[in-house]
Amino acid sequence: MPQAVRERLRAGLHVVPMPAGKVVYEAGEPISHVYFPLRGCIVSKMQVMLDGSSAEVAIVGHEGVVGVAAFMGGGASTNRAIVVNAGEALRLDARVLVSEFNRSADLQMLLLRYTQALITQLAQTTVCNRHHSVVQRLCRFLLASLDRLPSTQLRITQETIAQMLGVRREGVTEAALGLQARNVIHYRRGVIEILDRPALEKRACECYAVVAVEYERLLPEPAAARLAAARPLSSPSVLTPREWRCATA
Secondary structure (H helix, E strand, C coil): CCHHHHHHHHCCCEEEEECCCCEEECCCCECCEEEEECCCCEEEEEEECCCCCEEEEEEECCCCCECCHHHHCCCECCCEEEEEECEEEEEEEHHHHHHHHHHCHHHHHHHHHHHHHHHHHHHHHHHHHHHCCHHHHHHHHHHHHHCCCCCCEEECCHHHHHHHHCCCHHHHHHHHHHHHHCCCEEEECCEEEECCHHHHHHHCCCHHHHHHHHHHHHCCHHHHHHHHCCCCCCCCCCCCHHHHHHHCC
16 A cells, blocks of 8 residues: 555554454444454454354454454444454554545555455355365364464364354364364364364365465455465465365365
8 A cells, every 4th residue: 555544554553462252343333443463363253143152254364454344334343253363453443444445545445355355255154154064164264264373373262163163062072083183183272283284275175265265366465475474385375266176175
């Protein structure tokens, strides 16, 4: 984006802690601030039902922004946003971002392209939750999280994963034990370490690659490079969804 826009935004940015479990927004809550997670911080967008059940519809890490409804005109969150991996974020008054969004065509295009990528993730996650197994969905979630982490370790409980995937905890436990028995992951209380990413990719459904390819297509080179930098050469980042399905068949 233009340097002048960058400097005006920088003046209003503040680093804030994002502890695991922190609820950034509840559904229907007015958005007073937007958050740009720093590397390692992951925020989950959860759709919550009237009976209290929930399922994740998207995650946001250092590639994105939490609070897109602020500049899309809605002004209120449509779902719950909760921190699932602790870290830090840059917080900005939503009014400042909206003002710059209306003022700068370059910033507007950047944020709209990100929103389009986010919509792809929302749609693909919805399909994934309906049609794919718990193991496939767990692998998709772990891969997407790994792309947003500075290490191979994700600090999260099985209970939280179950809530995000919209399944029973027993299902997550069974899937995790199966992956651990094959030395794909190592799980200890509250921490999942990825031991074999290619094996994890092989067990994931096509949804991971569909979303990853779309993010890299829509985000400008610096942002796409930051997301891709977390992936080893075995990553499907340069493959089309069709090529991914063939490579992992």
